[in-house]
Amino acid sequence: NLPNDRRLPLANTAVAYAAFLIGTLCGLLQVFIRNDALTLPGWLDYYQILTAHGLLLAIVFTTFFIFAFFQAGTSKALGQFGPRVILWNWIGFWITLLGTLLVVVMVVSGQASVLYTFYAPLQAHGLFYVGLALFVIGTWVQGFALIGHYVKWRRANKGQLSPLFAFMTVATIILWVIACLGVVATVLFQFIPWAFGWTDGINVELSRSLFWYFGHPLVYFWLLPAYMAWYVVVPKLIGGKVFSDSLARLSFVLFILFSIPVGFHHQLTEPGIASFWKFLQTVLTFMVIIPSLMTAFSLFATFETRGRQLGGKGLFGWITKLPWKDVRFTSILIAMLFFIPGGAGGIINASFQMNELVHNTLWVVGHFHITVGTPVAMTFFGLTFWFIPYLTGRQFTKNLQRLAFLQIFTWSIGMLLMSTAQHMLGLLGAPRRTAYTGYAHEDALAWFEGVLSNHVIMAVGGSILFLSALLLIYIVIQLWWFAPVSDQESKMTFPMAESDVSGTPALLENWKVWIGIAFVLIALAYTIPLSEIIQHAPPGSGRFQTW
């Protein structure tokens, strides 16, 4: 008998965790294949498993969880959804799910082993791309339904700034919609006609550039909901307030401006783009680091202020006053700590020359496991511990809390081992995404001389991670169906910290201005290089590049 605005996020969470389970299993298979410890049956291959792993975890788990969080949070921040908002959210949910199923069927049937980046000239069955398009449309429908709810609130509360959670949700959806324009363009106008045989080739460089126009902001679509938890949920859990409302809003606005015109930093080694444009986008990449540094500053300030209020003395005494025994807090704090080396690695990747060293090596795999795989994923775990009880009305019992500690501990250790080995192996030259050799191949043995730079560590880390994932699934099932139902007092609430808007300029919520500037920056960074790429092989010229 749950109300609709609880059933909706629960439905999204269910799909998220189903994808998480299968996706992590594929991850486990991955490390064993690369260790030559496992030979797949004939009907399965390395690239198929890798495609499923990337899509299910990086795209499906994240997106469904993010929408669950948005839906529960906005209905808490702005008031219950009306019937139209609920209807459109459900429609969006079903379209996203349909797209997901189509993609999964194509991957499982071996007709779409193209990895999550689906680079041409790798080609999948046309229905795989149709599935991708449906997935994006579904998220747009859910996103616009939430924006509709927000617009209604603003009309009813003229002249007021919206609650911080709602503001951040809208900013993230705006970022997502603008980012998706690139992937929608390449899927609809390049991949679908090509895969169904309506055109005889595809402009590879154009498709890659449109993909990365989307692909980089995609990582901030994962990160910003984690930042929402860091800015809004965590201060409440520790009994504090948001450090600065305007700083928090400004950092989200900066992500809208700078996260999109930077996709070329994934293509620095590609010959089809002139160096000037790569350089320009590298400079803009350094701009998008700023809101993360602002976030780090703001979080330290929140923790220190609260720790001192609780009596912490000296330079670091306040750290001991934080509620370390509350796994909802500790999990997210560890997630934040992982983002310090994760972010530093990103800065290395973005440095034009150093990228030559790490591009297409296992270093990059290490990088994304300590960005999306831990800071983001572990923040989502930390949210799950109270979020499911909040939605189902069950208790996060002491026993489950102990298991949750074990879960985040094992995830941290597994990730530390695996990602460190990946970073080191990458520096030594081990390529990513290749089945040409397992690590026992004699060419590859030269890589494995160090204590942490060896294949066993990676496999040990990967196995610990899988066990940790199983533990998480167990906790999720308990919180969903079996934990005791809460009485009135122990009922979970949605933690949202107080945020003082009195000094926040109204300009920060003037979306027209920020969307306008974002499009100007995108036009500056992309118009000329994209038109050059099109001129190299214009449609109908017979000069489509298919190599």
Ligand code: HAS
């Ligand atoms: Fe990245 C490749 C550059 C962030 C994900 N990245 C990837 C890929 C993925 C990914 C998936 O420039 C692989 C794509 C593929 O398949 O090919 N990345 C960056 C930069 C940042 C960055 C500059 N990446 C992320 C995030 C991701 C993510 C976030 C997922 C969520 N990345 C690159 C580049 C490549 C790349 C190149 C291409 C490499 C190649 O050649 O292929 C920045 O946004 C990072 C800024 C972050 C910081 C850290 C701030 C720290 C914070 C924590 C504070 C801690 C506290 C704890 C408060 C500057 C906020 C307090 C503790 C107490 C005890 C009190």
